[in-house]
Amino acid sequence: MTEQTLRKDLLLLHVLTERFNTEELKTLCFELNVDFESLPAQGKAGKARELVQLFKHQGQLEQLEAKLRKKNLIRDDDYSQERFQELAQSISARLDAPGQEEFKELNQQIDAYLDKLSILHAQMAEWKEVHNLLQDLQKDFARCRTHIYAFRGVRRDPNPQAQNNLLDNID
Secondary structure: OOHHHHHHHHHHHHHHHHHOOHHHHHHHHHHOOOOHHHOOOOHHHHHHHHHHHHHHHOOOHHHHHHHHHHOOOOOOOOOOHHHHHHHHHHHHHOOOHHHHHHHHHHHHHHHHHHHHHHHHHHHHHHHHHHHHHHHHHHHHHHHHHHHHHHHHOOOOOOOHHHHHHHHHHOO
């Protein structure tokens, strides 16, 4: 995978996770003839990642990028590789040979940090989605437990262990 392809992947993932909510992502998938529910992931960040992967595997990242550009979600000044290279060449030309080598190493370190930061950001968004799903499950379970007590006529016992024993004995 080339560095430019990796950057494009990360840019598209960033745009999808940062500038779309779940409903907008579903609409985008509809516009692109992709079944949102069939994307093999949970949460907005996971679905966005899988959408980028799908288009990459189909060799159609440019189609996804064009759609986002049409919606004005990617501008030419966003992460412009050409502008970055122009500025880097301008700075490098003003440095002596050892300075140029240090500048090159610095740019490589910055690129590595930015790539890692993008990956960590995507992971954090996924964990946030997982956290929200777990909270929803916890709320649903609490409601179910209340209904079980009401259905069985079980009175709430102040002793939590006794409540758990009662629940274990329910058929």
